[in-house]
Amino acid sequence: MDDKKQQHAKAYWKENLRYLIILLAVWFSVSFLAGIIFKDALDSIRLGGFKLGFWFAQQGSIYVFVILIFVYVRLMNGLDKKYGFDD
Amino acid sequence: MSVEVWTWIMVGATFALYFGISIWARAGSTKEFYIAGGGVSPLANGMATAADWMSAASFISMAGLISFMGYDGSVFLMGWTGGYVLLALLLAPYLRKFGKFTVPDFIGDRYYSNTARTVAVICALIVSFTYVAGQMRGVGIVFSQFLQVDVSIGVIIGMSVVLVFAFLGGMKGITYTQVAQYCVLIFAFMVPAIFISWQMTGNPIPQLGMGGEVSDGTYLLDKLDTLHTELGFKEYTSGSKSTWDVFAITMALMAGTAGLPHVIVRFFTVEKVKDARKSAGLALLLIAILYTAAPAVSVFARTNLIETVSETSYEEIPPWFKNWENTGLIAWSDKNGDGKIQYVAGNALDGKKPIFEYEANGESKRGVFQERIISNPNPEEVNELYVDRDIMVLANPEIANLPNWVIALVAAGGLAAALSTAAGLLLVISTSISHDLIKKQIKPDISDKGELLAARVAIVFAIIVAGLFGIYPPGFVAAVVALAFGLGAASFFPAIVLGIFDKRMNKEGAIAGMVVGISIMLFYMIRYKTGLVGVMEPLPQSDWWFGTSPEGFGTIAMIINIVVSVVVSRLTPAPPQDVQEIVESIRIPSGAGEAQSH
Numbered sequence: 001m002d003d004k005k006q007q008h009a010k011a012y013w014k015e016n017l018r019y020l021i022i023l024l025a026v027w028f029s030v031s032f033l034a035g036i037i038f039k040d041a042l043d044s045i046r047l048g049g050f051k052l053g054f055w056f057a058q059q060g061s062i063y064v065f066v067i068l069i070f071v072y073v074r075l076m077n078g079l080d081k082k083y084g085f086d087d
Numbered sequence: 088m089s090v091e092v093w094t095w096i097m098v099g100a101t102f103a104l105y106f107g108i109s110i111w112a113r114a115g116s117t118k119e120f121y122i123a124g125g126g127v128s129p130l131a132n133g134m135a136t137a138a139d140w141m142s143a144a145s146f147i148s149m150a151g152l153i154s155f156m157g158y159d160g161s162v163f164l165m166g167w168t169g170g171y172v173l174l175a176l177l178l179a180p181y182l183r184k185f186g187k188f189t190v191p192d193f194i195g196d197r198y199y200s201n202t203a204r205t206v207a208v209i210c211a212l213i214v215s216f217t218y219v220a221g222q223m224r225g226v227g228i229v230f231s232q233f234l235q236v237d238v239s240i241g242v243i244i245g246m247s248v249v250l251v252f253a254f255l256g257g258m259k260g261i262t263y264t265q266v267a268q269y270c271v272l273i274f275a276f277m278v279p280a281i282f283i284s285w286q287m288t289g290n291p292i293p294q295l296g297m298g299g300e301v302s303d304g305t306y307l308l309d310k311l312d313t314l315h316t317e318l319g320f321k322e323y324t325s326g327s328k329s330t331w332d333v334f335a336i337t338m339a340l341m342a343g344t345a346g347l348p349h350v351i352v353r354f355f356t357v358e359k360v361k362d363a364r365k366s367a368g369l370a371l372l373l374i375a376i377l378y379t380a381a382p383a384v385s386v387f388a389r390t391n392l393i394e395t396v397s398e399t400s401y402e403e404i405p406p407w408f409k410n411w412e413n414t415g416l417i418a419w420s421d422k423n424g425d426g427k428i429q430y431v432a433g434n435a436l437d438g439k440k441p442i443f444e445y446e447a448n449g450e451s452k453r454g455v456f457q458e459r460i461i462s463n464p465n466p467e468e469v470n471e472l473y474v475d476r477d478i479m480v481l482a483n484p485e486i487a488n489l490p491n492w493v494i495a496l497v498a499a500g501g502l503a504a505a506l507s508t509a510a511g512l513l514l515v516i517s518t519s520i521s522h523d524l525i526k527k528q529i530k531p532d533i534s535d536k537g538e539l540l541a542a543r544v545a546i547v548f549a550i551i552v553a554g555l556f557g558i559y560p561p562g563f564v565a566a567v568v569a570l571a572f573g574l575g576a577a578s579f580f581p582a583i584v585l586g587i588f589d590k591r592m593n594k595e596g597a598i599a600g601m602v603v604g605i606s607i608m609l610f611y612m613i614r615y616k617t618g619l620v621g622v623m624e625p626l627p628q629s630d631w632w633f634g635t636s637p638e639g640f641g642t643i644a645m646i647i648n649i650v651v652s653v654v655v656s657r658l659t660p661a662p663p664q665d666v667q668e669i670v671e672s673i674r675i676p677s678g679a680g681e682a683q684s685h
Binding site for chain 1: 173324334367379
């Protein structure tokens with residue numbers, strides 16, 4: 001790898017890690033926080049026929065997971081282009 | 088037409104389809120055999136991954152388990168889907184860029200060590216064999232329940248079908264039959280779910296029906312909670328497991344999912360890194376359809392079951408109840424002699440399974456109401472009814488009075504789920520033997536043709552072993568399948584993630600971590616779950632470390648693995664320059680090229 005490409009690779013990796021931290025924070029929040037740790041507190045709020053904590057554990061977290069991966073795909077496709085790593 | 092005729096038609100038609108596809112997609116080289124030639128489209132790969140992933144357990148057992156566990160069942164829902172987020176973000180793109188055939192390939196090359204490769208092969212074989220035995224059993228159960236065929240013959244039929252498409256087509260044949268199997272299984276799961284949701288709540292979308300209102304104007308979930316409280320069960324929407332244990336089990340299932348070799352290998356089959364990411368997203372989307380409908384099915388089935396049986400006299404019970412009683416999956420003994428079924432909290436039996444009594448001529452012994460007599464009712468408890476959790480999905484269409492063709496469809500779907508997963512696992516087993524052991528370690532100069540032959544011989548061998556496990560299931564299988572995830576989380580997952588994200592990780596660290604992680608997991612499993620035949624019985628729950636169940640212990644074993652890996656690697660020399668360059672190269676997506684065998 002030449003110098004310029006190496007610098008690009010470093011910057012690319014740094015941005016990638018930042019995305020990962022943000023996305024994994026969301027992943028953790030909807031499942032482990034909303035669906036498990038704060039489940040009882042959230043259950044006092046209702047979403048139609050669901051108690052909110054229960055809904056996150058059995059429905060909501062899964063919807064968010066799907067959206068998360070597609071957001072990641074978009075972000076990374078953009079990042080690939082920005083640093084010229086798409087081919 | 089009767090259910091049986093419909094079932095033969097559905098099963099026959101879907102099997103013919105799988106055969107047709109496997110003849111069309113024959114494999115001519117190892118590359119086609121191992122990774123389908125490397126040019127599978129992201130959508131096809133997503134469907135195949137979804138079918139690969141959704142096993143007999145997801146299709147047949149999960150909704151039933153949740154319907155008995157209530158909120159605690161969330162561990163499966165979040166665990167088995169959240170793992171895909173880890174897979175998509177932390178593993179799939181990098182492993183695709185790395186571009187080899189198998190997971191042990193990655194471990195072996197990244198940690199420049201045949202010892203590491205061998206440890207990985209052994210882990211892959213343990214995980215895959217325990218898993219595949221469960222699938223074969225699932226095939227046998229579907230055949231015996233719906234077609235009145237003996238379980239062993241059912242297993243042999245299932246084995247032969249998998250043999251044809253796996254032997255001929257390898258990964259290529261498996262991928263395209265899995266695409267068809269995905270369609271069959273999702274259709275088969277959703278049709279009854281939609282029917283029942285509509286019947287009970289007036290909303291045809293099960294995910295919404297679950298939160299909808301029933302005919303008397305109360306919310307379905309509130310009604311179920313009330314029913315549960317009245318009968319002495321825990322509220323459906325609250326659990327009985329501790330918050331920590333739910334946390335630990337969910338985490339172990341997520342990391343275990345991301346570490347399963349038969350799922351990871353699917354991401355080697357697409358063309359580019361970009362496709363690997365997209366394919367993971369599509370796979371999860373397709374899986375989520377079933378995983379968000381399953382908890383709704385659980386609620387419908389649970390409510391239906393309680394309303395149908397509770398305080399109903401045995402003579403007026405619908406025929407499905409007696410059919411399943413005849414197969415031994417439902418048992419009732421009239422403890423208070425009122426002729427009605429009391430279904431309340433507490434174990435109706437003395438022991439886990441009912442023991443039925445037989446006449447001298449082999450017929451079942453019948454009681455006053457023609458019910459089957461069991462020899463082990465538990466007189467201490469008021470509860471009179473035993474229901475096997477596995478029947479909830481299979482019996483659900485009958486309980487809800489759906490047409491015969493829907494019931495038959497469920498049978499075909501259960502088979503599709505079991506066969507697709509079995510095929511994927513068998514391929515991992517055969518690749519581990521022909522590629523990771525023979526080609527990479529024993530006989531490196533083997534020709535492509537020779538390796539292909541070895542792979543085919545290995546797959547036949549693997550199918551026979553798996554079939555034997557299915558016919559003569561060792562008692563530990565059921566317990567171990569659930570723990571396969573803990574083993575994956577404790578061994579592979581940290582080794583792969585650290586291999587990508589920690590450039591300083593070296594072979595000493597990774598091997599130490601994997602060995603310590605999997606050993607402590609096995610130790611805990613034997614000590615608290617399976618026991619050791621003839622030596623010790625499993626210890627009780629009160630002795631669990633920090634109140635962690637064996638299913639959740641994978642989380643602790645994983646943390647121990649990571650700590651050991653990091654500490655050991657920092658005390659030993661850094662990995663060689665060329666390995667550090669490999670790590671730098673897999674971190675950027677361009678120039679992925681085709682997956683290589685060398």
